[in-house]
Amino acid sequence: MRVSQLTIYPVKSTHGHPVDSAPVEPWGLAGDRRWMAVDAKGSAVTARRFPRLLHVTATPDAPGQLRLHGPHAEPIDVDATKAPAEPLVDVDVFRDELSATHPSADADAWLSSLLDHDVRLVWLDDPRRRAVEPQHAQPDDRVSFADGFPLLLATTSSLDQLNRWIESDARQRGEIVEPLPMRRFRPNVVVENDTPFAEDTWSRIRLGDIEFRVAKPCGRCVLTTIDPDSLVKGKEPLRTLSRYRRWDGEVWFGVNLIPETPGELRVGDLAEVAAESTPDRRRSR
Template sequence: MKLASIHRYPVKSTSGHTVARAEVEPWGLAGDRRFLVVDGDGAMLTARKLPRLLACVPELDGDALVLTGPHAPPLRVLPAAAPRTTVRVWRNDVELTDCGDEPAAWLSSLLDRPARLVWLDDPTRRPVNPDYGRADDRVSLADAYPLLLTTTASLSRLDDWIAETAAERGEEPPAPLDMRRFRPSVVVDGVRTPFDEDSWKRIRIGEVDFRVVKGCDRCVLPTVDPVTHVSGKEPTRTLARHRRWDGKVWFGVNLIPDARGTIAQGDPVTVL
């Protein structure tokens, strides 16, 4: 097995981009999900309810964040010391730093509603769910855990199931799903059995070891096309037929790194 691709999302719930190599830190890939968009009242905004967020394409340029979108020229943001605000990030209250009025105006224009950009200046503030992690495990602004792993074999099987669902309903066969719908951190190729990752407990990517702490229960976001931002029924409709338990649908597994290190596209992946 090998590492097929690495994906980084500098701003939570916006578009991501692939990188050839990445530094692994205890709380996730370096530069991953350190920024967040909030509304005028300081509440977290996500593409689950605002798919327009996916039109924002953030990239890192040294210490700066560059925001690109269809509505305005690119904006360069250099985070600095500023007043902090408390934001509820799912089950955690997290102290985040406001990035100022210029990115707020840029994002408000994109979303056609008041919005501000905030930054996690200290990534050690937020613990993972203690039911699945250790007391000192931390996560940036990802939903729950530092990394998400998916496999091409599982996506191929899901595509087959979706085609079967469409045929049963007399619908046109859909195009294969874009893996970006699932917002993985790392994608593994060469897995012989689809969904074999469900049984993994520890893996090594390159020279970095990870704990596989739990499967990933999926929200509505995979039903949003990452290019058109239009919502549909798949893959949730078909996952509910084949991958539903505990009242949820599942695709991918969550990882917690056991050490710092560098991973690169093409690295071997070993189940430990």
């Protein structure tokens, strides 16, 4: 098995930024989801509610600096390192409350124009502020503005199997469907492998020289049903995952990782399972 893709998402819920290599920090790939749009109350704004965020491309520069590209306006540069010395703002990410830097009224206006909604752009200047869910982590584990864990990993064989299921079920309904691309699932790491859903049994994996704990499988949400190009919402993959990959009240694709040590991760790195477990995760199917 080898790492075949690496992707960071500089601004939560926006277009992914593919990279050939990336430093691994305790809270995820360097630069991943350190920025986020929030509403007037400070709550996270995501593409689940505002799909047009998927048409925003954020090009990172140095830490705290990026350029935003969108279909509605000229690109805009944002530099949180030059923000006025103002108090941090309170934000929340799925009930996790923390503080962040609010660097640019111009960036707020740029995003608000795109979404036709009053939002602000914030930067997590210190990711040590947010802990990982304690039931799946150690006390000192930290995470950025990602949904819950530092990294998300998916495998090519699992996507291939899912697309075979989707195609087979569609054929029985007399429908023709296109295979879903991996970017529907927004992983940071894609591993090329041969056995579908082998990751269900992993408890630790080594990517290159870095070892990761597999915290838990990733429960999937409605965002996976939105085509990132057309923004049209459909039924897949949740319809098919609900048939083949449903237990404990959720549907599952990919696994969440927590790094044990920092290091550099590269496309082409060897992926080796360091430890396995065999939990009975499908009892409720």
